[in-house]
Amino acid sequence: MKADIRVALVGNPNTGKSTLFNILTGLNQKIGNFPGVTVDKKTGFCQLPDGRTAEIIDLPGTYSIYPKSKDESIVFSVLADKAKGMVPDLIVVILDASNLKRNLLLYTQIADLKIPVIVALNMIDVSEKAGIIIDINLFAQKLGVPVVPISARKIKGIDQLKTTIAYANKIALQQDTIDVDTIAPKLVAQIQAEYKIDNPYLALQLAHQHETLGFLTPAESDRIEELEKEHAFHSQKAQASETIARYNFINDLLYDTVKKPETAHDETVSNKIDKILTHKVFGFIIFFAILMFIFQAIFSWSAYPMSLIEQLFIKLQSLISKTMPAGPLVSLISDGIIAGLSGVMVFVPQIAILFALISILEDTGYMSRVTFMMDKVMRKVGLNGKSVVPLIGGFACAVPSIMSTRNIENWKDRMITIMVTPLVACSARLPVYTLLIALVVPDRNVWWVFNMRGLALTAMYLLSIVSAIVVAFVMKFILKSRERGYFIMELPVYRMPRWKNVAFTMYDRSKTFVFQAGKVIIAVSIILWVLKSYGPGDRFAQIDKAFSQPKYTKTMTPDSLEKVIASEKLENSYAGVFGHVIEPVIKPLGFDWKIGIALISSFAAREVFVGTMATIYSVEGDADKMESVQQKMHGATNPDTGKPVFTLAVAFSLMMFYAFAMQCASTVAVVFRETKDWRWPAAQFAYMTALAYSASFIVYHLLK
């Protein structure tokens, strides 16, 4: 779509910016990357009353154009980068009418950049209810820009806002807010002259932010640095005096235009809720109850749609194999691509549920209370209050949990959370654990109540939490933080969740996951399919020839013969050959080449282990039947020693490997997507594999 004008939405967090964006653009939105930077860019299109189309750009919520995080640095970059043509034709500044003082700081900064601005005075219903009287006409007159009172939640004033956007001026009309020239007069004048900038505030911002601006060349940035030294410019001191000047302007403005009720009503509803939700005792009880609920919901609610999706893909696979002639192409489609696709799609219900619940917690304002309560504990191990939710979500699946770490503003805290979340025992490990535990742990009760198998499983889950905390603690000392650690966070008032936003988040995140992680998963499953389906030289032809002899075709049923051939071919496939190659490496862990194949093939996803075991031990009938796999594995003996393969030591060694190794293509893909740097997933893969190897080695030799 071609847009006639570009409109950027700018505002503080919690001002209803995203709600307004959703109302203006509907389902007409997409997420991309800002050119040259690694932050998501949300854009959409909106039909204006005069028939033109506006491109709406949703910029990250920020308290000022001095950035505190990478996300926030985008705001100024977009507004200042004239060369790339990213500068919008119009900026809509969204102000929370019930909290004007702090909100106006950002407005005054944006206004001084002299890009055409209009003000959307959001939550006007809330401020009216609180008895705040705003003289909107005088307010608009003093600022020099159109001011539209709206309520994004109640969808009021939106048409008027659209009309105002349509008839907005092409040149900036806003009044000056502060005298920029007095802050650093000589420096600003020189930057303006050298870089041909007519706006003094833009020049001042270049002095402040030149180090983080992508559109400046290193030479340009160095030149600005030089000028700063020459004029003895101190960035923080300049910012401090600027902020004070801006608040002076704001206080004068509000004195003339806003009447607040005299009585300070401190006992607001929010305050009453906070007394319970952040209570010393009840606060934690409620928090853990909510976490238990999320945990349960992810497991139980997703079970039905997940099995439905699986069934759908199985049907699709059988439909293809029935209707199309057998051959490598059909095998690639059904065993490679569709199998891979089903591995992606099956996670969608869990992702949707987790994100719906998380966005409800965010939307209501509860999430910031969790951060508030947990900050002290989490800080001790190098995490943040907000890390609690991804870690708990990790019990279901690391993929949506890692996506949810975007709520963590601090770079170091977020990276540590991303790095340790895959250690938490996810649902894909469950089939592996249950199979191996059932194989070696006797079904006996200890102290009457505890079942030994249940205890073993609980131990694996506890191990996962402990390991995540320990690794986080270690990483706290390894990672070098670029930012100084601080914690200054708004506690927004409690509000009802906006169900439309919840639905948007669910849809958005699921879509992103399917398209982004999906590409990688399909690629990996195609590679695995090729490795399993082809062997070096003429090995496969020789197997076919050998088993076509009458001594096999006469004595065995066609079904079981097929299984034996499949197992024989697997051993001689590239995957099988590779299994033999890595055998010396995995032998110290107690694994043979067959387990080696399973380890390789379950790189894509851990649950593949059971299926691979089924193929390797040529199970009769359904490959998903656990009992049959278990029986075969139970009977498996080492051809050299004649002793059983799966001893207690081997089974626990394997479980350790699955507990620590990052065998999940989706997680690798999502970590790459979230960090946009392949070194993070590489480092994660390396440390987790090293951890898995040593844990397996120790456990095997202790139990042997």
Next chain:
Amino acid sequence: MRLSQLEVGETGIVKEFTDLEMSVKLMEMGCLPGEEIKISRIAPLGDPIAIHVSGYQLSLRKFEASTIILQ
């Protein structure tokens, strides 16, 4: 007196800051000289704290609060 020395429910007026970097961040959030601050609550484990300032609720760690000098 520092902001971190106030008890829940007590108020004070900001005079100055001891840490320039922190002051820039706090002032952006509305903690300015002359502004009245009230301690709303303390987190269950004793840190961080929540304050009422310029019409809304802000949470900050005790360390950050100790950089704010009151009148």
